[in-house]
Amino acid sequence: MGFVGRALEIANMVKICCIGAGYVGGPTMAVIALKCPSIEVVVVDISASRIAAWNGDQLPIYEPGLDDVVKQCRGKNLFFSTNVEVHVAEADIIFVSVNTPTKTRGLGAGKAADLTYWESAARMIADVSRSDKIVVEKSTVPVKTAEAIEKILTHNSKGVNYQILSNPEFLAEGTAIQDLFTPDRVLIGGRETPEGRRAVQTLKDVYAHWVPEDRILTTNLWSAELSKLAANAFLAQRISSVNAISALCEATGANVSEVAFAVGKDSRIGPKFLNASVGFGGSCFQKDILNLVYICECNGLPEVANYWRQVIKINDYQKSRFVNRVVSSMFNTVSGKKIAVLGFAFKKDTGDTRETPAIDVCKGLLGDKASISIYDPQVTEEQIRRDLAMNKFDWDHPAHLQPTSPAAVKQVSVTWDAYAAAKGAHGVCILTEWDEFRELDYQMIYDNMQKPAFVFDGRNVVDAEKLRAIGFIVYSIGKPLDSWLKDMPAIA
Numbered sequence: 001m002g003f004v005g006r007a008l009e010i011a012n013m014v015k016i017c018c019i020g021a022g023y024v025g026g027p028t029m030a031v032i033a034l035k036c037p038s039i040e041v042v043v044v045d046i047s048a049s050r051i052a053a054w055n056g057d058q059l060p061i062y063e064p065g066l067d068d069v070v071k072q073c074r075g076k077n078l079f080f081s082t083n084v085e086v087h088v089a090e091a092d093i094i095f096v097s098v099n100t101p102t103k104t105r106g107l108g109a110g111k112a113a114d115l116t117y118w119e120s121a122a123r124m125i126a127d128v129s130r131s132d133k134i135v136v137e138k139s140t141v142p143v144k145t146a147e148a149i150e151k152i153l154t155h156n157s158k159g160v161n162y163q164i165l166s167n168p169e170f171l172a173e174g175t176a177i178q179d180l181f182t183p184d185r186v187l188i189g190g191r192e193t194p195e196g197r198r199a200v201q202t203l204k205d206v207y208a209h210w211v212p213e214d215r216i217l218t219t220n221l222w223s224a225e226l227s228k229l230a231a232n233a234f235l236a237q238r239i240s241s242v243n244a245i246s247a248l249c250e251a252t253g254a255n256v257s258e259v260a261f262a263v264g265k266d267s268r269i270g271p272k273f274l275n276a277s278v279g280f281g282g283s284c285f286q287k288d289i290l291n292l293v294y295i296c297e298c299n300g301l302p303e304v305a306n307y308w309r310q311v312i313k314i315n316d317y318q319k320s321r322f323v324n325r326v327v328s329s330m331f332n333t334v335s336g337k338k339i340a341v342l343g344f345a346f347k348k349d350t351g352d353t354r355e356t357p358a359i360d361v362c363k364g365l366l367g368d369k370a371s372i373s374i375y376d377p378q379v380t381e382e383q384i385r386r387d388l389a390m391n392k393f394d395w396d397h398p399a400h401l402q403p404t405s406p407a408a409v410k411q412v413s414v415t416w417d418a419y420a421a422a423k424g425a426h427g428v429c430i431l432t433e434w435d436e437f438r439e440l441d442y443q444m445i446y447d448n449m450q451k452p453a454f455v456f457d458g459r460n461v462v463d464a465e466k467l468r469a470i471g472f473i474v475y476s477i478g479k480p481l482d483s484w485l486k487d488m489p490a491i492a
């Protein structure tokens with residue numbers, strides 16, 4: 001192709017701009033760029049350090065397979081930039097994938113979604129746009145947000161036409177690239193007008209580069225917005241259900257793995273997402289359920305709100321139940337005792353610590369004056385210290401708006417190896433299911449610990465019988481109790 005042909009091709013390229021280069025914006029856009037070589041994708045962010053990292057060798061997030069995808073398209077049809085306004089002005093399709101934290105003040109505090117970042121993105125789009133735009137909600141937002149966004153855009157439109165679409169993201173961290181390559185479904189909601197349908201078709205054409213047609217679902221705007229909240233609520237509810245049963249298993253001698261397996265064999269229930277744990281974490285489940293609760297309350301549905309609130313209550317109960325197990329097993333005090341914490345990320349294969357159960361467990365143990373030593377293969381000491389010093393929900397704001405110099409948390413040390421964390425400890429708590437925790441030399445760990453030596457497995461990763469044979473006292477979530485623990489109260 002000659003120079004003119006190439007120039008024409010570039011001029012005609014569909015241009016996508018994504019506002020927000022985070023866990024969703026980064027991987028999602030990288031995969032669109034990879035699968036659609038004819039589309040130019042620019043990811044923009046107000047955080048200069050995040051953009052620098054996306055352009056460097058060490059990407060700002062750890063996600064298996066992501067490096068490879070980014071390397072294949074960066075500089076070709078995938079770009080990362082802080083030039084937010086320029087790229088928004090040039091784009092045909094603008095994805096908005098900014099933070100939607102839980103409000104901490106004012107109306108709806110502790111429940112409602114804080115749409116500050118969304119609103120400022122929408123106002124900026126309205127300010128700089130000179131050509132028609134499709135604006136796509138990629139962030140998880142309260143149902144009816146599109147109506148508010150539409151008002152912001154059209155009140156300042158200066159003749160520009162906007163179509164708002166809801167295209168929620170269903171990827172899970174740790175498996176984001178696989179989830180994006182082969183999604184269970186892609187959901188697109190739009191206005192039921194000719195212009196709305198055309199916009200839906202335009203976005204459908206993007207995904208159709210690699211997603212089979214029957215997996216691209218189209219709905220009205222409100223169904224798409226609500227489906228995302230509902231999907232996360234259903235998923236979290238499964239975990240709270242199995243975790244609630246885990247408490248009953250411990251009280252009765254049933255084994256939660258056997259119960260979950262038997263229950264999951266029913267094809268109407270299915271086997272996935274039934275692993276009992278110390279509690280679910282991650283940036284979204286709690287935030288999105290609180291948001292759902294708030295929307296139900298605002299719509300005069302307190303019974304429905306209470307139903308979903310219970311999913312979070314059980315999750316909080318599971319975390320405090322775990323802390324109480326640790327303390328009550330160790331003669332009702334951990335004051336001054338070294339406790340090793342293995343795993344700090346909210347799940348394996350990610351360095352993300354947002355709303356990780358490890359924060360609550362560590363804070364609970366620190367509250368009982370334990371001295372804790374933490375090891376996680378992907379989380380930095382700086383991050384751990386920030387997390388333990390941060391107020392609830394502050395973590396979900398852009399990094400540069402979070403408190404910069406958190407007070408040092410005394411009685412916490414961070415090690416780069418599980419053996420160092422456990423050396424001289426009275427107990428080991430496993431809080432993330434990293435594969436390497438299955439393979440540790442537990443005999444060596446035992447030899448270097450205080451006695452009696454305890455293991456509290458919040459993820460059911462160790463073989464409890466093998467560890468008992470070594471000499472450990474072992475607590476595994478939802479499993480028949482060690483004789484040592486039988487007479488200890490679960491909640492002191």
Ligand SMILES: NC(=O)C1=CN([C@@H]2O[C@H](COP(=O)(O)OP(=O)(O)OC[C@H]3O[C@@H](n4cnc5c(N)ncnc54)[C@H](O)[C@@H]3O)[C@@H](O)[C@H]2O)C=CC1
Pocket residue numbers: 019020021022023024025044045046047050084097098099100117118120121138139140141169170171172173283284396397398399
């Ligand atoms: N993390 C996940 O696995 C999933 C998250 N979501 C949703 O996606 C949204 C984004 O989540 P994450 O990517 O995890 O958040 P994140 O915090 O990793 O990324 C958000 C980015 O937006 C940037 N930002 C905020 N306001 C901006 C503005 N006005 N202009 C330019 N950049 C701005 C921030 O600096 C930050 O880098 C949330 O609504 C979340 O609920 C949905 C599905 C999965």
Ligand SMILES: O=C(O)[C@H]1O[C@H](OP(=O)(O)OP(=O)(O)OC[C@H]2O[C@@H](n3ccc(=O)[nH]c3=O)[C@H](O)[C@@H]2O)[C@H](O)[C@@H](O)[C@@H]1O
Pocket residue numbers: 140169170171172173174232235239272273274275276277278279280281282283284285346347348
């Ligand atoms: O909206 C979001 O942010 C995303 O939230 C979750 O994804 P994610 O939080 O990344 O990870 P999950 O695999 O869902 O795990 C969430 C938490 O539940 C825990 N979990 C998961 C499964 C299980 O059986 N038991 C259990 O305790 C995990 O350890 C983790 O702490 C959903 O799975 C995604 O579909 C959704 O897009």
